[in-house]
Amino acid sequence: MQDKDALNELYSTLISKRQQVAQHAGFENYRDYKFAELGRFDYTKEDCFQFHESVKQYIRPLVDLINENKRKKLGLNELRPWDTDAEAEGTEPLRPFKTGTELLEKTVTCFTNLRPFFGDCLRTMKAMDRLDLESRKGKAPGGYNCPLAETGAPFIFMNAAGQMSDVTTMVHEGGHAVQSFLTHPLELSAFKEYPMEIAEVASMAMELFSMDHWDVFFDKEKDLKRAKEQQLERVISIFPWIATIDKFQHWVYENPQHTIKERAKKWMETLQEFSSPVIDWTGLEEYRKYSWQKQLHLFEAPFYYIEYGIAQLGAIGLWMQYKQNKETALDNYTAALSLGGTRTLPELYQAAGLQFNFSGDYIKKLMDFLRSEMEKLL
Template structure:
């Protein structure tokens, strides 16, 4: 295997591939396979550095290895990738390839060639350094609670109780801690916007948003369609969300719904039980996946045995959760921050959706097709949440827990889509207006949030907290414009679930067929293979909201 720590060896191997003669279509196909194998080896090692750093951001050796991978190895790989793309695209035997098999590959390579500018390699390395700085700041945020040091995620359990004074105290403590670093996070974003705008200008775009649409190969929808999506959600989903929050306010018996009330349990009502340990959660989750399909349970068991799970929240561990596929090992690594609440279990199921997706597409004949668009990656994870939902009583056997869990999950889908629109609309504004100030950026977030995700909640006296709320969303810093995919995929997942409720066996077979396509087909065809529409129109949103409301009513009446 190539050792990315040995830059000379890495460069020699990549140069050999650039220089390799190709004199027939058969040799071209062999060359594509060789490039794919090298790509696997490099991604495996860069992925390991990424995982280790997110798990232990305070370990100096791990930090140095990660920085080396980002500042030395990755720029070199990007430089040679551009040469390899050119070599392939200019090869005369390209036209003799089977277009049914290689069509999407060729289109993607042309897109990469059109995007590449060598001067952007240095800028992207600077961007990666800023992302690392953000991760370190967020990973080291802790508070003291009743004599114990806790991560901010661990504090989330105190926002779910019935004692309003405790909820408010916990919420304010978390916000105070976040605000301590708000200026540093503003400065990081200021630098990121400047760098990202220059990357876009260098590549011939007027703004970074348009550059990222091309980079993400969003061939199936446009920025204007995203803005129409924002408007459709504001019109159709926000009123439903307002209704849910009004109902919660009435149950809590409070005059206004404050930010620390949004996950509260009304007095006299038992909160959903906390889970004891992540180890117990995994054991039961394995059994649950066996009840859906044997291969799913086998996969999670193997991941557990191979040490491919880091689940518990702790100091110096990065925020969030992810599933990272290690292509040589042919296994996924799941990273998350379990704190005992049911949200951790849902995250586990979500990331397993990605792991199952990786399993299904690993036999695609071209490695490039394994790297799927996020709209289909998130379709896999969000669909798995809903497909398994009626089996969640394996972990929550109490009848009331099970009922509340499903109600919460469906209501959270409604709430989430409005948050996804907030994040996406805000990012459009950031990069369409790159010369804004940090103050203008924070004020704009507040304005957008109050029209979508924070429309009903009462934030009076908490303007600074609201203006800075976006900084806890890792995607803003680490993977810009990766968020609307969640909302698009959520609409797809609801359709998959609707089909599953009607015919589980067929729906699961169609779902697997779609995931097995990877990147080999356009998104419209992937969704069609799953038996659903690639659609985020107001009409479809309305239909799916009616479906959710019907399911909620049925669960409440059980």
């Protein structure tokens, strides 16, 4: 809050400079310029608008349901924002593993049970010393999979500390690693540069596929259920924020002359559209007005954000296939990932047996499926 004015000013400066860059390049506004610069040729601003509407109509109600369940579980009359991540009193945190070695061993088993090739990828990386999993003093934060062109075996870096979120990170990065192996045979390095909208399908779908074999991490059935429940909640509840940030940016660059006051008003309006009414924000209005400032992408990587939402839809679609026919879904996953960046996004999605589609009907179908999977866990 103490830096809110400076950040507001910085953003205004960025907007006017970006608008200038766009005009010099012959574009009407920075959004249109940025779509071209991002090489975003497979979907338009109208598709993004459709994504926003579909999220509002079909995903937000599911988030409301998650929040309502949370409120009941915590035995609260009002759910405050900080309660959304809370556990009922006396609940011990999930402890899926202790050391980095244990995390790796369990993940290898989990991947092997899913499909032996996936386990082999991790085994190869282990043999080549390509894994730095455990947190230690002085280690840089974060987690990522870094492809290495010569051998084709990538490197995974992360900061595991025995938490459930580390398992998610591990299987997520493991999904990226599988794609690194699958694309290694492609002739040109440039073919291995695939857009985020498919790269994150590799990792996010792996998070969901692997859930079937998360029993390696838990002795108790109820812990396993809790882990799965949290995963589904995470998958669903990320959408409204993605839509909020994306929709806000469209307005910002469509109206580059806006004042700081108008910006705050627009932000609150957009935020309201996608926020769950189940959460009680009373007394925090002043903070909320500036909450867009916490999203680094707005400053540093404009319009780069919706990719995660698109990929998550792809991952859910693949998981839906998986629930119908495991082997076919994994074949489709492998086939699409193996193409790297040699096809357009709709073609890559088609190879995965998916639709590249943000329509209400399609998103509703995906959400109905998620809702039924959530109900199975209750």
